[in-house]
Amino acid sequence: MSPPATISAVKGFRDVLPDEAGRWRVLEDAAERVFSRYGFEEVRPPVVERTELFARSLGDTTDVVEKEMYSFVDRDGTSLTLRPEATASVVRAYIEAGLAQREPAARLYYRGPMFRRERPQRGRYRQFHQIGAEIFGRDDALADAELLVMLTRYLAAVGARETRLEVNSVGDARCRPVYRERLRDFGKRELAALCPDCHRRLDRNPLRILDCKVEGCRAVVARAPVMLDSLCDACRAHLDEVRALLAQEAVPYTMNARLVRGLDYYCRTAFEVVAAGLGAQNAVGGGGRYDGLVAALGGPDVPGLGFALGLERLAIVAPAEAAAPGPHAVVLPLEARAVGPAFALATRLRDEGLAIGLEPAGRSLKALLRAADRRRARLAVIVGEEELRVGRATVRDLARHEDRPQALPLDAAAPELAQQMRTLLGSGS
Ligand code: HAM
Numbered sequence: 001m002s003p004p005a006t007i008s009a010v011k012g013f014r015d016v017l018p019d020e021a022g023r024w025r026v027l028e029d030a031a032e033r034v035f036s037r038y039g040f041e042e043v044r045p046p047v048v049e050r051t052e053l054f055a056r057s058l059g060d061t062t063d064v065v066e067k068e069m070y071s072f073v074d075r076d077g078t079s080l081t082l083r084p085e086a087t088a089s090v091v092r093a094y095i096e097a098g099l100a101q102r103e104p105a106a107r108l109y110y111r112g113p114m115f116r117r118e119r120p121q122r123g124r125y126r127q128f129h130q131i132g133a134e135i136f137g138r139d140d141a142l143a144d145a146e147l148l149v150m151l152t153r154y155l156a157a158v159g160a161r162e163t164r165l166e167v168n169s170v171g172d173a174r175c176r177p178v179y180r181e182r183l184r185d186f187g188k189r190e191l192a193a194l195c196p197d198c199h200r201r202l203d204r205n206p207l208r209i210l211d212c213k214v215e216g217c218r219a220v221v222a223r224a225p226v227m228l229d230s231l232c233d234a235c236r237a238h239l240d241e242v243r244a245l246l247a248q249e250a251v252p253y254t255m256n257a258r259l260v261r262g263l264d265y266y267c268r269t270a271f272e273v274v275a276a277g278l279g280a281q282n283a284v285g286g287g288g289r290y291d292g293l294v295a296a297l298g299g300p301d302v303p304g305l306g307f308a309l310g311l312e313r314l315a316i317v318a319p320a321e322a323a324a325p326g327p328h329a330v331v332l333p334l335e336a337r338a339v340g341p342a343f344a345l346a347t348r349l350r351d352e353g354l355a356i357g358l359e360p361a362g363r364s365l366k367a368l369l370r371a372a373d374r375r376r377a378r379l380a381v382i383v384g385e386e387e388l389r390v391g392r393a394t395v396r397d398l399a400r401h402e403d404r405p406q407a408l409p410l411d412a413a414a415p416e417l418a419q420q421m422r423t424l425l426g427s428g429s
Contacts, residue, residue, distance in 0.1 A: 012126025059264025326376025334384030352418030
């Protein structure tokens, strides 16, 4: 009989193996540390939402809603979607939990998987992970500046290399409609050079031609009028104030009048963090203001703003940490009789907070030491015939290749054992 066929992961879905997961943990811990200084608290919304939530908030002419959502009909007939992003979910939670009344100026951050059915390539997956932060209840430029300072401080804290912050204003409900018409007129004049999708976009939502990926369209769009030149006085004043506050804190950024975001809920400040080393998928993160979104989802008229960073991409641009450290020690029973005492030793040391490996018996000392080495352990704790006889384990320093015979009493109480182990490991362990 032939062996059963292997089953591979689904295209665009990948395993985050221990090395990478270790690096993600560093990125996540830094987010918690930095974001909490700015008053953010964690929120964990579910990964499944009603499809309507995204259709209504992201814009039904966006690529995400038009062709990238994982939607399915649940058994009761409800259309559900694996979240393609979390801002809409956080806004829903903010409204549903009554935060809009109880804590209108809530600051919430989150991390977790998002799902978009894009064409997979380096840095672009169908399940990817974001760390994001959202501020509610603030329409002043200070909130934008604070968010951007926090973002740059976070990127510095994780050592993200060669990233650049690009900023733009995409106007508001007053000035954007005027710009939309200017852009539509421009597009109609350039119709012959635009793709069929953009023809449709010109009718339904001309702003979408700005992020069309087709080469010919990009050439046309490069000559298109920009929102920045059509801002109303209030949007212009807001942008000026954000820029003045960023200048005050010496935050490096470039204005990019052609920056557009792929989601429709933005107004005024929009920004992206782009990285040199990422190739085509060069955005590590992005965000901006979404002042009408809470109201559009049925909540009170509360402004909001935020950003999200892609963990997969961040892990590429933030230098790898040194390889994860191995256990403090590995316990090696040399024979069957030593298994019980070795297990007891390992359990007591683990109970005291030490990271302890434990090998099965039945191999030579040499083979066991090799196994301990492979695990990058600092010490090997050997329990063999002689050790059982005297009631004390031998400890070998694997870095220095030194034995300390009779170093650990096999029957000592856990705290004493751990104390002796820590002495053997040297200070700082
Ligand atoms: P977004 O620009 O769609 O914004 O996504 C933010 C980041 O998620 C991107 O810059 C990228 O690093 C990562 N990302 C997006 N799609 C993929 C993918 N297929 N594979 C790998 N990484 C990806 C948002 O999602 C907004 N919710 C951000 C926001 C928060 N705006 C306001 N608040």
